[in-house]
Amino acid sequence: MIAFLFPGQGSQKVGMGRTLYDEYPEARAVFDEADATLGYALSRVCFEGPQAELTLTANAQPAILVTSVAALRVLSKETNLRPDVVAGHSLGEYSALVAAGSLRLADAARVVHLRGKFMQEAVPAGVGGMAAILGLGQADVEAACAQTREESGAVVSPANLNGGGQVVIAGHKAAVDRASELCKQRGAKRAMPLTVSAPFHCALMQPAADRLAVELGRLEIASPTVPVVTNVEAKPNRDAGRVRDLLTAQVTAPVRWEESVQALAAMGVTSAVEVGVGNVLGGLVKRIVQTISVRPAGDPDSIRSLKDAA
Numbered sequence: 001m002i003a004f005l006f007p008g009q010g011s012q013k014v015g016m017g018r019t020l021y022d023e024y025p026e027a028r029a030v031f032d033e034a035d036a037t038l039g040y041a042l043s044r045v046c047f048e049g050p051q052a053e054l055t056l057t058a059n060a061q062p063a064i065l066v067t068s069v070a071a072l073r074v075l076s077k078e079t080n081l082r083p084d085v086v087a088g089h090s091l092g093e094y095s096a097l098v099a100a101g102s103l104r105l106a107d108a109a110r111v112v113h114l115r116g117k118f119m120q121e122a123v124p125a126g127v128g129g130m131a132a133i134l135g136l137g138q139a140d141v142e143a144a145c146a147q148t149r150e151e152s153g154a155v156v157s158p159a160n161l162n163g164g165g166q167v168v169i170a171g172h173k174a175a176v177d178r179a180s181e182l183c184k185q186r187g188a189k190r191a192m193p194l195t196v197s198a199p200f201h202c203a204l205m206q207p208a209a210d211r212l213a214v215e216l217g218r219l220e221i222a223s224p225t226v227p228v229v230t231n232v233e234a235k236p237n238r239d240a241g242r243v244r245d246l247l248t249a250q251v252t253a254p255v256r257w258e259e260s261v262q263a264l265a266a267m268g269v270t271s272a273v274e275v276g277v278g279n280v281l282g283g284l285v286k287r288i289v290q291t292i293s294v295r296p297a298g299d300p301d302s303i304r305s306l307k308d309a310a
Helices: 018-023 025-038 042-048 051-055 057-078 092-099 105-122 138-152 173-185 203-216 240-250 257-267 280-288 300-309
Strands: 002-006 085-088 128-134 156-163 166-172 190-193 271-275 293-297
Touching: 002 092, 002 280, 018 025, 018 042, 018 057, 018 300, 025 042, 025 057, 025 105, 042 051, 042 057, 051 057, 057 092, 057 105, 057 271, 057 300, 085 092, 085 257, 092 105, 092 240, 105 203, 128 173, 138 156, 138 166, 138 173, 156 173, 156 257, 156 280, 166 173, 166 203, 173 190, 203 240, 257 280, 271 280, 280 293, 293 300
Parallel strands: 002 085, 002 271, 271 293
Antiparallel strands: 128 166, 128 190, 156 166
């Protein structure tokens, strides 16, 4: 079995998608449709930046989605590779739903742009924070967060359960700092503050989830043609009626990536393609299971390599 994997926020970089746009009409059509849908030149932000503008959550989220879908369309045109199952990391779940035929590109681009805007606006700048805890088990990270909540009453909790000894925490900045210190006391190798615009995937994002639910309620959602392993449950879903609730819950719930990869392995996946910018997911998969090989498909050269290997 083969899985298509789609990256999330943090993968953005100036120039993303440019070579696909220049070389393939299928990719050009994706960027042009997104520009028309959003009413501004997202393609220019992707290709030319500046980095500060691309990194804004309201731009970064649709930029990653659109680049992923552009790569997907080229991959589908140039190779015979088709996924048996799809999954995406956080924002990448929207790309996965487009790949599974559950969401239309225009709808996904519009709602992801709003998702980024809502998440940005949910918490005033400087109030929230995130940190990557390396080399400490999930149970110890959760215990450190629980102790911090008990001490302060502030919000802090695991946000990304990435596997391979990497857990990202999110919440009030002071609480994240305190929980990071407790994690180091418990044996974490490192606790790295992350440069982010908001504390994603924690209770502070509830206002964003509430606003997003309204927008998701306006979308036409089809049944996925292949299973989508969701972030919230780390299980495959093919029920169109559950997609809205799962995407809404995803805003405040942790990304269960380690369990998602384990679920893919349990389904019989032995090969995966990381569709879009970068190779972060391939690195994570390698640390979680050794039975799934991951190849990139984010630019013309990597897609040609897949075509030659097929």
